[in-house]
Amino acid sequence: MYKISVPMVRYFERHEDNIRQARRLGAERVFLCPGRGLGGAEETDRELSRLRENIRIYEDAGFEVGVWISTLGHGGELVGVDTSGKSRFTNIVGLRGKAMSDSFCPLDEEFADAECRWVRGIAKAGAKLIMLDDDFRLSNRGDCGCTCEAHMAQYRRRIGENISREELLEKAFTGGANHYRKAWYDLMGDTLRGFAAKLRAAADEADPSVRMGACACISVWDADGADSIEIARILAGKNKPFMRFIGAPYWAKLWGEPVRFLPYVAELERMQRHWCENAGIEIFGEGDVYPRPRNFIPAAYLEAFDMILRADGGFDGILKYGIDYTSSPVYETGYADRAERNASLSREIEARFGGKKSVGVGVVCEMKKILERNFESPAELGDDYDNGFFQPEQSFLVRNSVPVTYEPGAEVLTAFGENGKYCPADGRAFLLDAKSAEFLEKRGVDTGLLQCEKLRGVSSEFFFAENESVYLSGEGELLKLCPKDGAEVLSEFRGAEGASPSAIRYENAAGQRFLILGVNAEKSKSNLRFFWNYCRQSQLIDSLRWLGKKPLAASCPKNPGLYIMCKRGEGSMAVGLWNMFEDAVLSPEIELDREYSRAEFIGCGGVLKKNRVCLSGDIVPFSFAGFEVFD
Numbered sequence: 001m002y003k004i005s006v007p008m009v010r011y012f013e014r015h016e017d018n019i020r021q022a023r024r025l026g027a028e029r030v031f032l033c034p035g036r037g038l039g040g041a042e043e044t045d046r047e048l049s050r051l052r053e054n055i056r057i058y059e060d061a062g063f064e065v066g067v068w069i070s071t072l073g074h075g076g077e078l079v080g081v082d083t084s085g086k087s088r089f090t091n092i093v094g095l096r097g098k099a100m101s102d103s104f105c106p107l108d109e110e111f112a113d114a115e116c117r118w119v120r121g122i123a124k125a126g127a128k129l130i131m132l133d134d135d136f137r138l139s140n141r142g143d144c145g146c147t148c149e150a151h152m153a154q155y156r157r158r159i160g161e162n163i164s165r166e167e168l169l170e171k172a173f174t175g176g177a178n179h180y181r182k183a184w185y186d187l188m189g190d191t192l193r194g195f196a197a198k199l200r201a202a203a204d205e206a207d208p209s210v211r212m213g214a215c216a217c218i219s220v221w222d223a224d225g226a227d228s229i230e231i232a233r234i235l236a237g238k239n240k241p242f243m244r245f246i247g248a249p250y251w252a253k254l255w256g257e258p259v260r261f262l263p264y265v266a267e268l269e270r271m272q273r274h275w276c277e278n279a280g281i282e283i284f285g286e287g288d289v290y291p292r293p294r295n296f297i298p299a300a301y302l303e304a305f306d307m308i309l310r311a312d313g314g315f316d317g318i319l320k321y322g323i324d325y326t327s328s329p330v331y332e333t334g335y336a337d338r339a340e341r342n343a344s345l346s347r348e349i350e351a352r353f354g355g356k357k358s359v360g361v362g363v364v365c366e367m368k369k370i371l372e373r374n375f376e377s378p379a380e381l382g383d384d385y386d387n388g389f390f391q392p393e394q395s396f397l398v399r400n401s402v403p404v405t406y407e408p409g410a411e412v413l414t415a416f417g418e419n420g421k422y423c424p425a426d427g428r429a430f431l432l433d434a435k436s437a438e439f440l441e442k443r444g445v446d447t448g449l450l451q452c453e454k455l456r457g458v459s460s461e462f463f464f465a466e467n468e469s470v471y472l473s474g475e476g477e478l479l480k481l482c483p484k485d486g487a488e489v490l491s492e493f494r495g496a497e498g499a500s501p502s503a504i505r506y507e508n509a510a511g512q513r514f515l516i517l518g519v520n521a522e523k524s525k526s527n528l529r530f531f532w533n534y535c536r537q538s539q540l541i542d543s544l545r546w547l548g549k550k551p552l553a554a555s556c557p558k559n560p561g562l563y564i565m566c567k568r569g570e571g572s573m574a575v576g577l578w579n580m581f582e583d584a585v586l587s588p589e590i591e592l593d594r595e596y597s598r599a600e601f602i603g604c605g606g607v608l609k610k611n612r613v614c615l616s617g618d619i620v621p622f623s624f625a626g627f628e629v630f631d
Helices: 015-024 041-060 109-124 149-159 165-172 179-206 228-236 262-275 299-312 334-341 343-353 392-399 417-422 434-442 534-548
Strands: 003-008 027-032 064-069 091-093 099-104 129-132 211-215 242-244 282-287 317-320 357-359 361-363 412-415 429-433 449-454 458-463 468-471 479-483 488-495 498-507 513-517 562-569 572-579 589-592 598-602 606-609 612-615 623-630
Touching: 003 015, 015 027, 015 041, 015 334, 027 041, 027 129, 041 064, 041 109, 064 109, 109 129, 109 179, 129 242, 149 165, 149 179, 165 179, 179 211, 179 228, 211 228, 228 242, 262 282, 262 299, 262 392, 262 562, 282 299, 299 317, 299 334, 299 343, 299 562, 299 572, 299 623, 334 343, 343 572, 343 598, 343 623, 361 392, 392 412, 412 417, 412 534, 417 429, 417 434, 429 434, 429 534, 434 449, 434 513, 458 534, 468 534, 488 534, 498 534, 513 534, 572 589, 598 606, 612 623
Parallel strands: 003 027, 003 317, 027 064, 064 129, 129 211, 211 242, 242 282, 282 317, 361 412, 412 429, 429 513, 479 498
Antiparallel strands: 091 099, 357 562, 449 479, 458 468, 458 488, 488 498, 498 513, 562 572, 572 623, 589 612, 598 623, 606 612
């Protein structure tokens, strides 16, 4: 069952208003958010006393009550300092030597003891769940990992060399897999695993039945040496693990490309759900609308995000940030207003899409790649270690309104860059960028690509089928494709170096089919002119039909920002359309993969005409329309 949880920062004031707004949001669970717990004994005792009193108040109101706490720190007012303003604890120091003044290293025993006392006190106060914030990480702080004195000492012992921080960075992150990187990776992972075990032991001393989990973070899927699944299991102890994912509606407003598109953020959550498949973990999405209220992040973002997770069907719920953090619970009621109004539609989406399996184009999105990744130099290592998490395949597909699936039987798979190393060798059709095609060629797979070369001065791309030229920017890394005999050239780059193939498709002697794009996708994530234009969308839809030997489950081209999800069940297929663009989708006509006998509509009206559904009205900006078609 899909459970809504609501965080409360000012939980100790205006209880009746807090409870009313939480109920309007549909909450069954609330998370109370106290301070850091790193003050003196008097301050901590006062905080725990208030927490104990409020846990009972919200339990009496019928909620399951959890407590949400920070651990290693990130942003906000610095705590854990002495009277002179100097940190009482060891700060995290990144690979490039950047000290994080607001974040503390878990190898500092005094800091670890203080956190354990805090967790023990919260468990004694009666919390049924304790959730650690997404500051439970070592990277994603403007630098990578921790190289404080304690970490460097441990690292030197592990490799048996008296190495400097600068040498570590150079040797570990130049070239491919090496023992310097492996030792670093294992040390970071052991740090997080050890700290998680200490916190679990502290909770057990007070109440072993307390469920403890964490908010996943970008680097705690691979780059920090431990993944969120193993951390969730350590924190859970003998209880059922739980985890809040990373990726929130506010990313689409406040962050830059490629995540400045809400459906892509939702796909990042679907990707994490795929990673957690059959792991036995309660998972819920991050419905954050930071910084709140609606004049910063609209409720439409939160509602659409929530509906996509519900339609996916694999989520146990959402952490829905519908109550303001700094003002009273009645200052901003707009999130609750819209959740209340959308409640019946949300339930229908769950009913229509539930129990069905998603259909569409599959994605190869390997969770752990950092150990095997080839780095030209440490400069290629992102400041926040983010290269492996923000995978470009999903962004490309959903921006072009292509339904995505994570089911294992997808007939067409997409793989860009490093993911090319992890493509299954089972003869399926592939949509590839040039770098992933190179990886497959090295494995002996005939993709139709002889080689590729870097291009400069590209000004446009010409698409033969449309007889159309599209302007291109020079962002990222565009590549000239040198195709093998028998490959069909679909489009070409034009510019200072003349014309060269930009997209080819090819069927090898074994009957395996490929579409290859002339781009290094990982280095070109922000080049929307290449990935997102009408001709590319047309090329993609036509080529996916060719690759899979049948049409897409649903397509509705030339509508920027239209996100489509398709799920097939016994005798029917549900199709959801979310318009995440400022323009309305005018009287949309959706082409389906085949003819169907009848259609039932969700939140809209329309008519079925064989293999086409024509909606009777527009899909206004930031709204949903859907239908179910029957065999």
